[in-house]
Amino acid sequence: MLYERIFLPFFRHASRRAMNFDAGAVQPPVPPPGGNAFLYVHVPFCVVLCPFCSFHRVAYRDGKAARYFAALRREILAYRDAGFRFTGVYVGGGTPTSAAGELAETLALIRESFPVREVSIETNPSDLTEPVLDRLVAAGVDRVSVGVQSFDDELLKEMERYEKYGSRAQILERLECARGRFTTLNVDMIFNLPHQTPEILEADLDTVLGSAANQVSFYPLMTTDSVRRKMTARMGRLDRRRVHDYYFRILDRLRGEFTPSSAWCFSRGTGSGVDEYIADNGDYVGVGSGAFSYVNGVMYSTTFSLNAYHDLISQGRPAITRSRRLATHERHRYEMLLKLLGLRMDRQWMRERFGPGAELSLLPELTALRLAGAVRKDERGYALTERGMYLWVLQMTAFFESVNVFREKMRANISAELEQDDDVEDATVALERVTRWVDRGKEHSLFLR
Ligand SMILES: C[S@@+](CC[C@H](N)C(=O)[O-])C[C@H]1O[C@@H](n2cnc3c(N)ncnc32)[C@H](O)[C@@H]1O
Ligand code: SF4
Numbered sequence: 001m002l003y004e005r006i007f008l009p010f011f012r013h014a015s016r017r018a019m020n021f022d023a024g025a026v027q028p029p030v031p032p033p034g035g036n037a038f039l040y041v042h043v044p045f046c047v048v049l050c051p052f053c054s055f056h057r058v059a060y061r062d063g064k065a066a067r068y069f070a071a072l073r074r075e076i077l078a079y080r081d082a083g084f085r086f087t088g089v090y091v092g093g094g095t096p097t098s099a100a101g102e103l104a105e106t107l108a109l110i111r112e113s114f115p116v117r118e119v120s121i122e123t124n125p126s127d128l129t130e131p132v133l134d135r136l137v138a139a140g141v142d143r144v145s146v147g148v149q150s151f152d153d154e155l156l157k158e159m160e161r162y163e164k165y166g167s168r169a170q171i172l173e174r175l176e177c178a179r180g181r182f183t184t185l186n187v188d189m190i191f192n193l194p195h196q197t198p199e200i201l202e203a204d205l206d207t208v209l210g211s212a213a214n215q216v217s218f219y220p221l222m223t224t225d226s227v228r229r230k231m232t233a234r235m236g237r238l239d240r241r242r243v244h245d246y247y248f249r250i251l252d253r254l255r256g257e258f259t260p261s262s263a264w265c266f267s268r269g270t271g272s273g274v275d276e277y278i279a280d281n282g283d284y285v286g287v288g289s290g291a292f293s294y295v296n297g298v299m300y301s302t303t304f305s306l307n308a309y310h311d312l313i314s315q316g317r318p319a320i321t322r323s324r325r326l327a328t329h330e331r332h333r334y335e336m337l338l339k340l341l342g343l344r345m346d347r348q349w350m351r352e353r354f355g356p357g358a359e360l361s362l363l364p365e366l367t368a369l370r371l372a373g374a375v376r377k378d379e380r381g382y383a384l385t386e387r388g389m390y391l392w393v394l395q396m397t398a399f400f401e402s403v404n405v406f407r408e409k410m411r412a413n414i415s416a417e418l419e420q421d422d423d424v425e426d427a428t429v430a431l432e433r434v435t436r437w438v439d440r441g442k443e444h445s446l447f448l449r
């Protein structure tokens with residue numbers, strides 16, 4: 001309790017401060033030594049927009065999507081030309097498979113351009129059709145993460161997902177089609193939905209255990225004030241006091257069949273496969289509109305306007321519009337947060353990442369965490385306990401809610417664009433133009449140097 005009362009509010013405040021980006025002229029990231037980084041590709045399109053979601057997402061339109069993917073490919077080539085060497089890629093959204101052909105073409109370009117070892121994509125159950133699955137397999141996708149949220153038909157209706165993304169029976173059928181076709185088939189679940197009783201959660205756990213998924217991520221429902229206001233009428237009031245009970249039900253029910261890969265991700269059996277989090281990679285570059293990067297201790301955000309994104313990339317300029325250099329201690333704390341999400345932080349990793357003084361610099365935090373029973377020290381470094389896993393879920397929730405507040409602010413600045421529901425008229429012309437630039441490749445994509 002002490003930890004929740006004192007440490008968490010402090011942490012929430014620190015997270016909000018970390019999201020205070022500076023606007024104005026922004027120097028894009030330079031590659032870290034060796035160029036190695038992780039690539040995050042943001043695809044903001046969804047067929048239906050769910051009321052609980054604070055991610056940067058817009059209604060799918062053919063022309064807008066074609067124009068966007070062409071710009072994405074150009075931006076990715078620019079990073080290649082600037083000397084980045086991406087070793088893994090995560091395509092998130094939105095719903096990346098809403099334009100499966102464009103996605104496949106983009107993945108092919110990434111594979112040609114970088115020595116990627118792992119490719120993960122997010123999708124919705126309704127997109128797991130044979131043609132899309134064939135495309136994903138051919139594109140070398142290793143991990144598919146399917147947004148299920150709950151298998152309860154009433155909750156799916158409240159979340160406005162039942163019609164377009166599928167009922168319990170349809171989701172299970174789609175997962176069966178994907179069985180065995182990827183190293184990792186993950187289902188994303190949400191717990192502590194307002195009308196989710198302990199019985200509904202237990203039923204969801206049983207269904208996950210019996211499903212084709214070999215990995216499951218359980219996120220507590222995260223909200224911001226404005227999403228909560230919109231959501232309450234349709235989905236009911238959020239009660240955060242249940243998070244502890246629900247989280248430990250999840251741990252207990254999965255025990256024996258699944259092994260934790262992170263505080264909220266669990267893999268069937270001994271836990272091999274491709275994990276959801278990017279802690280091992282340290283530096284990451286986010287491409288697309290409304291994407292974040294973290295390189296050499298600086299956090300960046302790209303423009304949230306899809307129109308501005310298209311224009312900037314078409315002009316050969318970076319899409320990054322905001323940045324913030326983290327102070328040394330902030331940087332250590334941020335990386336510790338991500339690292340311990342993956343359950344442990346080794347001394348050797350700390351030395352390699354931060355230099356010899358890192359353990360000393362994090363001593364106050366590590367001591368508080370040990371006193372709270374959240375981490376234990378062993379010969380290699382620090383490991384999260386079960387209590388620590390629960391506290392980490394609270395910390396990550398506080399962190400992502402701060403990110404969501406920032407996203408909302410950025411989206412409020414472009415409300416007129418977001419409300420405009422029509423497709424781009426000159427999509428074909430714009431696409432041809434951008435494709436030509438991409439074809440001209442190196443010569444025109446040097447803006448990141
Ligand atoms: C941003 S979505 C992208 C993939 C896909 N469109 C989907 O709906 O699953 C990725 C995951 O984020 C999680 N998510 C979205 N909104 C959330 C919220 N308010 N609280 C907790 N998790 C959320 C859901 O589990 C979702 O599957
Ligand atoms: S949860 Fe997924 S499908 Fe729903 S709006 Fe968010 S990104 Fe789109």
